[in-house]
Amino acid sequence: xxxxxxxxxxxxxxxxxxxxxxxxxxxxxxxxxxxxxxxxxxxxxxxxxxxxxxxxxxxxxxxxxxxxxxxxxxxxxxxxxxxxxxxxxxxxxxxxxxxxxxxxxxxxxxxxxxxxxxxxxxxxxxxxxxxxxxxxxxxxxxxxxxxxxxxxxxxxxxxxxxxxxxxxx
Numbered sequence: 001x002x003x004x005x006x007x008x009x010x011x012x013x014x015x016x017x018x019x020x021x022x023x024x025x026x027x028x029x030x031x032x033x034x035x036x037x038x039x040x041x042x043x044x045x046x047x048x049x050x051x052x053x054x055x056x057x058x059x060x061x062x063x064x065x066x067x068x069x070x071x072x073x074x075x076x077x078x079x080x081x082x083x084x085x086x087x088x089x090x091x092x093x094x095x096x097x098x099x100x101x102x103x104x105x106x107x108x109x110x111x112x113x114x115x116x117x118x119x120x121x122x123x124x125x126x127x128x129x130x131x132x133x134x135x136x137x138x139x140x141x142x143x144x145x146x147x148x149x150x151x152x153x154x155x156x157x158x159x160x161x162x163x164x165x166x167x168x169x
Contacts, residue, residue, distance in 0.1 A: 003056070005103040008096055010056035010068060017057050018044045020064040029089035033122055035150055058087065058100045065091045068100050070108060080116040080161075081108045097131045102169070105135055109164045116163055122147070123156035136166040 003010040013021070022040040024030055036043035047069070048055055058066035066087035073080050083104055087097045101119075108114045121128040123142055137160040146157030 003103045003107050005099040007060065007094075008065075008099045008103070009059045010100060010103055011059060013048055013055040013057045013067060013069075015045070015048065017064060017067075018048065021057070021067050024064075024066060024088045025086065027089045029092075030086050032150065033125055033128070034086050056104070058085075058096065060091060060094075060096055065096060066100065068104055070104060072112070072114070079114070080118060081112065081114040082118045082120075083108075084119070092127065097128075098134045101132060101137075102135045102167075105162060105167055106169070109167060114164070116161055118159065118161045120146070120157045120159050123158045125158075129158060129160070132160055132162075134168065135162065136168040137162045138166070 001012065018041050021044045025034055025036055025040045025044065047053065053069050053071045055067060055069040057064050058068055066085065068083065068085040070081050070083050072082075083101065085097060085100060087100070091097075105117055108117055117137075119132055119137055120143065121132065129139075140159040140161050143157040143159055145154035147155055149155045
């Protein structure tokens with residue numbers, strides 16, 4: 001199933017996408033936030049094989065420019081979805097990430113019935129935070145020492161969420 005927005009298309013990721021996605025992940029600006037170890041092709045392959053996550057390639061002008069995935073908490077009392085995304089650094093600042101997040105959030109709300117979606121950028125990833133806010137995500141709180149960075153030190157994450165009624169279309 002392809003999902004289309006105003007400037008990008010999302011299509012299910014498959015094994016043939018691994019080399020292109022690994023190249024994107026290897027860019028220092030992307031690797032800084034996503035990491036993946038010394039074998040990025042293996043890291044991408046592992047992510048695509050994770051059964052409880054659903055990955056899409058982000059296409060812009062018929063070119064693979066990134067990856068976006070979602071997962072769901074299905075426990076009825078806590079049901080919601082979460083999103084993760086990375087984008088080719090040369091594509092930053094064009095609205096591509098915003099469009100991709102908006103497309104997937106709309107899909108999760110309208111086609112999967114989620115009332116709440118979360119995303120958790122690094123607390124100092126200002127560009128990502130601005131991108132998510134344009135779709136309607138709001139900061140919930142700082143998760144202290146949330147993830148280990150490439151330098152081996154712990155870094156804070158920002159939990160953001162979006163309620164279905166807050167989606168900016």
